[in-house]
Amino acid sequence: MTDQLRDGYDVAVIGGGAAGLNGALMLGRSRRSVVVIDAGAPRNAPAAGVHGMLAHDGVPPAELLERGRADVRRYGGDVVTGEVTTALRDADGFSVTLADGRSTRARRLLVTSGLVDELPDVTGLRTRWGRDVVHCPYCHGWEVRDQAIGVLASSPMAVHQALLFRQLSDDVTFFAHTAPPLADEDAEKLAARGIEVVHGEVASLKIDEDRIVGVQLRDGTLVSRDVIAVQPRMVARAGFLAGLGLKPVEHASGMGEHIPADATGRTDADGVWAAGNVTDLSAQVGSSASAGALAGAQINADLVTEETDTAVAAHRHES
Numbered sequence: 001m002t003d004q005l006r007d008g009y010d011v012a013v014i015g016g017g018a019a020g021l022n023g024a025l026m027l028g029r030s031r032r033s034v035v036v037i038d039a040g041a042p043r044n045a046p047a048a049g050v051h052g053m054l055a056h057d058g059v060p061p062a063e064l065l066e067r068g069r070a071d072v073r074r075y076g077g078d079v080v081t082g083e084v085t086t087a088l089r090d091a092d093g094f095s096v097t098l099a100d101g102r103s104t105r106a107r108r109l110l111v112t113s114g115l116v117d118e119l120p121d122v123t124g125l126r127t128r129w130g131r132d133v134v135h136c137p138y139c140h141g142w143e144v145r146d147q148a149i150g151v152l153a154s155s156p157m158a159v160h161q162a163l164l165f166r167q168l169s170d171d172v173t174f175f176a177h178t179a180p181p182l183a184d185e186d187a188e189k190l191a192a193r194g195i196e197v198v199h200g201e202v203a204s205l206k207i208d209e210d211r212i213v214g215v216q217l218r219d220g221t222l223v224s225r226d227v228i229a230v231q232p233r234m235v236a237r238a239g240f241l242a243g244l245g246l247k248p249v250e251h252a253s254g255m256g257e258h259i260p261a262d263a264t265g266r267t268d269a270d271g272v273w274a275a276g277n278v279t280d281l282s283a284q285v286g287s288s289a290s291a292g293a294l295a296g297a298q299i300n301a302d303l304v305t306e307e308t309d310t311a312v313a314a315h316r317h318e319s
Contacts, residue, residue: 005080005104009033011299012096012106014084014240017042018285019276019292020112021068026296027110028075032303035104036072037096039083043114043277044285046130052138053286064285084113088243093271108299111241111259111267111274112292115281117232118256120154120177124205124212125230132212133205133228137164139284145169147226150215151195152202153179155231156254159186165229166193173223175215177202198223231255234281244269255281265295273299 011027013020016038027034042061044050049058056064069079082098089095093107117135119125125133134140141164148171151162158179166172174190174197176182182190182197190197198217206214206222215223234256236248241259246269248257258279265273275295276288283291 004078005035005037005082005098005102006033006078008092008105009035009078010106010303011035011108011110011296012037012094012104013110013112014087014096015112015114015237015276015278016040016065016069016079017112017114017276018064018068018289019278019283019295020110021065021072021292022289023110023112023273023275023292023296023299024072024077024079025068025075026293027300028072028077030297030300032300033076034072035078035080035106036069037080037082037084037098039113040081043117044130047139048143050285051140051142052284053289084240086243087240089271094244107271107303109272110265110292110295110299111238111272111278112276112288113237113240113278115234115236115256115258115277117234119230119232120152120202122152122202122204124207125228128205128207128212128228132226133230135161135229135231136284137161137168137229141165141168144227147171148224149173149227149229150175150223150225152215152228152230153177155233157231159189161229161231162190162195163193166195170194172196173198173225175202175223176200234258234277236278238278241269241272244272246272251281253281264298265291266298271302 010032011034013024013036016036024034024036044061086097097103145168150173172195176199201218203218204216251258259274261267261274261279265275273295275291
C-alpha cells in the first residue's frame with residue numbers, strides 16, 4: 001500500500017476488503033480515478049484461509065487482499081493506508097478526512113468498511129476467535145468436521161446455527177448460556193438431531209497447549225469440546241458517515257446493525273453506495289466481492305448519466 005493521496009477522485013472507496021477492492025477494480029476498468037482508503041484491520045485476519053470462493057479456496061486472507069490491491073493499481077487506482085474519520089458533503093461531492101489529518105475529495109463514495117464482531121463476555125472467546133472459535137459453517141465447517149462442537153446460544157439464530165453444524169459433526173452440544181428458554185419446537189428439533197442441551201451460564205473456555213479442550217460453566221462443570229461456534233453481534237463500522245445522515249440501524253434478522261442499501265448498493269444518502277458486510281451482515285468474501293463489483297458499475301453508470309446531462313446542456317447552449 002501507499003500513503004500518496006491525491007486532492008480529488010471520481011470515487012473514494014472507504015474500506016479495502018473484497019467488496020472495496022472489487023468495486024475499485026470495476027471503476028478503474030471504467031477509466032475512473034479511484035482511491036481505496038483502508039485502515040488495515042480486516043475482519044477475517046485471524047482465519048487461516050478464505051473458503052467457499054471459487055478458484056481461491058484456502059487462500060490466506062492477506063494474500064487475497066494483496067492480489068486485489070495489485071489488480072486495482074494495474075488500472076491506475078490508488079490504495080492508501082489510513083482510517084477515515086469523517087465524510088461530509090461539499091460543493092464538488094464529498095470531502096473525506098483521515099485520522100492523521102490528510103484529506104481528499106470525491107464525486108461519489110463507496111462505503112465498504114465492514115463490521116465489528118461483538119462477542120459474548122466469556123473468557124477465551126476473543127483469543128481463540130477465527131481459530132477454534134468460529135461462527136460460520138460455510139467458512140469454517142469443513143475444517144472442524146467430525147470434531148466435538150459446542151454451540152453457544154448468543155443470538156436468535158443459535159438453534160439454526162446448531163442444526164447447520166450438526167451437518168458437519170455427529171457430536172454437537174448446545175449451551176443455553178443466558179438465552180431465554182427454548183421454544184418447544186426448537187427443543188424438539190435439537191432432540192431429534194441428537195444435539196444435547198446444556199443449561200447454565202458459560203464462564204470461560206478451558207484452553208490447553210493453544211487449543212480448546214472444554215467449556216467451563218459458572219457452577220464449575222466442565223464439558224469437553226474441541227470447537228466452539230458462536231454468533232457474534234455484528235455492528236457496521238460506519239461512525240464516519242454521521243455527517244451524511246447515515247447511521248447503522250438494527251438489521252431485520254436481529255443479528256446486529258447495518259447501513260441499509262438497495263440491491264445495487266445505493267444508500268439513502270445521494271451519491272453514497274455501500275457493499276459488503278457494512279450493509280449485508282451475513283455476506284461472505286465471494287458475495288462481498290460481487291456486491292462491490294455491482295456497486296462500482298452502478299456508480300460508473302451514475303457518473304456517466306451526470307456527465308451526459310452536462311454535455312447535453314452545453315450542446316444545447318452552443319446550438
